[in-house]
Amino acid sequence: MGAGHAHKLYRHGHSPVHALPPHCKIAAVFCFVLAVVATRREAFWAFALYALLLAAVAFAARVPAPFLLRRMLIEIPFVAFALLMPFVAEGPRVHALGLSLSESGLWSAWNILAKGTLGVAASALLAATTELRALLLGLQRLRMPPLLVQIASFMIRYGDVIGDEMRRMRIARESRGFTARGVRHWGVLAKSAGALFIRSYERGERVHLAMVSRGYTGTLxxxxxxxxxxxxxxxxxxxxxAALAVCLTGWTLS
Incomplete structure (x- = not known):
């Protein structure tokens, strides 16, 4: 897999959670998310217990709440979508605070927010306690298709390289007095995007030739x-x- 690759999602530590093999943690998070998704949306208490379980894992991993919450901001677009559902969904309406809201839309919004937030939190905990290189090794250990693992590995390895290329192109444009201020500047940005694609494609060809010359046969x-x-x-x-027990209890009490 190559050398280690640090990432801002990862928080270095020596907790028992950090010490677990990556494929164990991946399988645990995957099964936890399945249990959350299978839970009845009416079982409010169950989602509170799921949150407590994740809080216990974060405490054992010594991951601070602010660190975890900042990494969960990626969920904001989905939160905005969920908040719109009570206004646009059809069906019986309820009135609250002078607003007419769809009853089915409210349930759907709650379902998305609760399960989505728990899934994002579990994924953020996994990323915070497992290096990206270890995650790839874990996926390989779990018999993930090798081609997908290689694609993910190259994305991680060369994502920062492409980002630096974009930064250099931006500095070059600004040093020539260019500042994007409106639609009339979109043409320049489109040409920059095309140039970036060509450079990335050519870099990929050079990397592939270098790998083949070193004996690459399709597997890393x-x-x-x-x-x-x-x-x-x-x-x-x-x-x-524990999540499965909560899920089954929720269905039993329904």
């Missing part, structure tokens, strides 16, 4: 492989098993 070598003990699997399974 695994420098190190991490195995998990039964105790580690049991520790990782605590979160999804």
């Amino acid at each position: 070598p695994v420098i190190d492989d991490v195995t998990a003990t039964r105790a580690q699997w049991a520790y990782a399974a605590a979160l999804p098993l």
